[in-house]
Amino acid sequence: GVGFGLPSKEMPFPSPNTVFWGGAGGSVIVMDLDNKLSFSYVMNQMKMTITADTRSARLMLALYAGLSKKI
DSSP states (O other): OOOOBOOOSSSOOSSSSEEEEEOGGGOEEEEETTTTEEEEEOOSSOOOOSSOOOHHHHHHHHHHHHTTOOO
């Protein structure tokens, strides 16, 4: 179905007006209305591992670091 996630203590974001969702293999979409930005990541080589794929999280952290915000 159609849905999205909102910031919470378990999944914090620098801006309260952010919506996001993730998919299989680490794909993610983020829309941050306060910073007027969107971010998406879709891999072309999905890793099927027991542990989470951190590529999208690392890219998102770098994006917010560039904005001088902390997650």
